[in-house]
Amino acid sequence: MPIRTNRGRAAVYRRLWGWPMRSPRHLTVVVFVVAVLVIATGILVPQLTGGDKPGGPAAAASSDNENPTTAPSTPGTTNTPGVTGSASDLPTRITSVPSAPTSAPPDPAALDVADSWGRAWVNHPEGISNEDWLADLRPFTTEEQLTEMATVEPGNIGATKVTGEPKAVESFTSSVQVELPTDDGNLLITVIDTPDGWRVAFYEQVS
Template identity: 40%
Template structure:
């Protein structure tokens, strides 16, 4: 019959913890049993991998790609030769900003020559609108607005007197010097997406293209 009163439960507890004290043999047996339980629990928990081990050993093996050797990121995967340090793979050379003048695109030189010829062509009485129309096929849309403010009567040259020559060459722009019967013109030609167009000019002696 179950014990229902606190007094009865207290008596039962006293019987339980007083039992080992009734003889030395019982006390020794209880101590040995407790030690055996402690050693067994410690051994059981010691066999389980820790959190760091699960993340470091098993986690790396789980996430490694099939056939990979487990090398660190950025490593080549090859063991270094004895006596030689690890070396990074060679890096491709960057494209230089300035190129030799001989590498100037022929299309850029042609546009500069044709533009300068149209620039120098302004018979007396030529209007600004007519002059700009002759320059339009070789000029960027943005620079046409600047040219529309120029009076052709103020242009000193009347003809081109020599071939166009590249002075500064870059991957997307070329400065071209074109001689005329009045001044040596420096023309800036830019690549507008497959087509070369003039985006500025100045006299050679100033070497400062607008």
């Protein structure tokens, strides 16, 4: 039956507004319904207004963050992804050619070492072992060269004596190449300056 008077309508409104306060259960129901309505509104309104559509402002901002624009290159800078700074921050490349060894008169001590080494080299009595042969050469030889000579069989060396004086072929401040004659051809001996003094670092037989 329709309510036709203002007093009747007011009574109905008071009853509706007072219903939640009649008991805790009624209040809980009202709070739950209101919460559901708020959540539904938060979900439906953005969908209806297109706020989360692809291509919207939020998507554009995300795209800008994921694909940063590479700055245009300028002289003296590098554009390597993830790397910033100028090319001057990189280590300087060496463009100059290392200087050649400095020539110098042969050191008499270097010639003496070459001569002593040569006399130990030709001293290989029959039956001498490689170890004993190298022991005589050790005071005049670098450790690297001794390792190379560890496979040499002394009995296969044809020279048995030195037949002349050592002669410098090339001479620098830190190395001297010496020619030493033997009864089985000449030895070309390279002597270098080490912390322990002049030592033989290389040799070869020449005609």
